[in-house]
Amino acid sequence: METVWFCLVAVMIAVYVVLDGFDLGAGIVHLLVARSDAERRAVLASIGPVWDGNEVWLLAGGGTLYFAFPALYASSFSGFYLPLMIVLWLLILRGISIEFRNHVHSLVWEPLWDAVFAGASGLLAIFFGAALGNVVRGVPLDRSGEFFLPLWTDFRAGKDTGILDWYTILIAIAAFLALTLHGCLWVALKTEGPVEMRAHRFAIGVWWVLLLWTLCITFASFRIQAHLQESFAARPWGYVFPLSAILGLAGIRVLDGRRNGLEAFLCSCLFILGMLTSAAFGLYPYVLPSNADPALSMTVVNAAASSYGLRTGLMWFIPGMLLTSGYFIYTYRNFSGKVKV
Numbered sequence: 001m002e003t004v005w006f007c008l009v010a011v012m013i014a015v016y017v018v019l020d021g022f023d024l025g026a027g028i029v030h031l032l033v034a035r036s037d038a039e040r041r042a043v044l045a046s047i048g049p050v051w052d053g054n055e056v057w058l059l060a061g062g063g064t065l066y067f068a069f070p071a072l073y074a075s076s077f078s079g080f081y082l083p084l085m086i087v088l089w090l091l092i093l094r095g096i097s098i099e100f101r102n103h104v105h106s107l108v109w110e111p112l113w114d115a116v117f118a119g120a121s122g123l124l125a126i127f128f129g130a131a132l133g134n135v136v137r138g139v140p141l142d143r144s145g146e147f148f149l150p151l152w153t154d155f156r157a158g159k160d161t162g163i164l165d166w167y168t169i170l171i172a173i174a175a176f177l178a179l180t181l182h183g184c185l186w187v188a189l190k191t192e193g194p195v196e197m198r199a200h201r202f203a204i205g206v207w208w209v210l211l212l213w214t215l216c217i218t219f220a221s222f223r224i225q226a227h228l229q230e231s232f233a234a235r236p237w238g239y240v241f242p243l244s245a246i247l248g249l250a251g252i253r254v255l256d257g258r259r260n261g262l263e264a265f266l267c268s269c270l271f272i273l274g275m276l277t278s279a280a281f282g283l284y285p286y287v288l289p290s291n292a293d294p295a296l297s298m299t300v301v302n303a304a305a306s307s308y309g310l311r312t313g314l315m316w317f318i319p320g321m322l323l324t325s326g327y328f329i330y331t332y333r334n335f336s337g338k339v340k341v
Helices: 002-033 037-047 056-068 070-079 081-103 109-137 166-190 194-224 226-234 236-257 261-283 307-334
Strands: 286-288
Touching (some): 002 037, 002 109, 002 194, 002 261, 002 307, 037 081, 037 166, 056 070, 056 307, 070 081, 070 286, 109 166, 109 194, 166 194, 166 236, 194 226, 194 236, 194 261, 226 236, 226 261, 236 261
């Protein structure tokens, strides 16, 4: 049952990154692909009906994590207190920038909130990537399951590292590039005219950088976290996850070059899902590795709630997720097609 909930939490976080990732990416690129106020409003309109709904998956993933692995929730939310507060403020700034932008028309007001929207979106992608890097690398857990990390120390990925080191910065940049590309493909799918063409051109440039960065972080991850190699060696069927990421990344280049907007965007979704599920598969059964002593790592067993609670929760989780999924399918179908300003 613990493994089932590990998979459910991993899937929910991956779904959040796919859904909220494209509107984060749209925020990152909207000042680059949109030149006029009308074009910027078109980019905002492409995410307007869905951006706040996408963030529901972040709340659902956090709630599921709290229910299924309370020890992990308590440890990580105290150890990562500072970056989590930064993420909270960035989410607030991003939300109010979307809502406040069109309330006043002036030469200062609208460009201000456009800059806040782009900056908050980019920083969120970076902080989410750094968080993933910390989980893969491991944290200095003690015997009580607690840890503390400064924002940075000497940028070395050792036992006395901080939240930011050379490895987590690599992952943060990879997340920024992946979500930038994801946002470009969404904007190209939902807009038309010059904005669509600029988004396609920008996506091609970002793709080549992301390809190189993906190779770098793959090599670095296997070097930093030895358990990844052990997991894939013990269960070779798990190579289906990185293979799906490779197929998704290749499909983006081929299909976006042919201007197949929906198919290219779906390949971007496949790439993100493949990368995240590869990380989850490689870490299992760890949910938070210890980089000081592997014996102190949190696993699906010692961090999970009681078996009775997990079984009971699953009976409520399944119908709840079916209702939520139905709502999202209805919303995306209702707002499908190109946006009109």
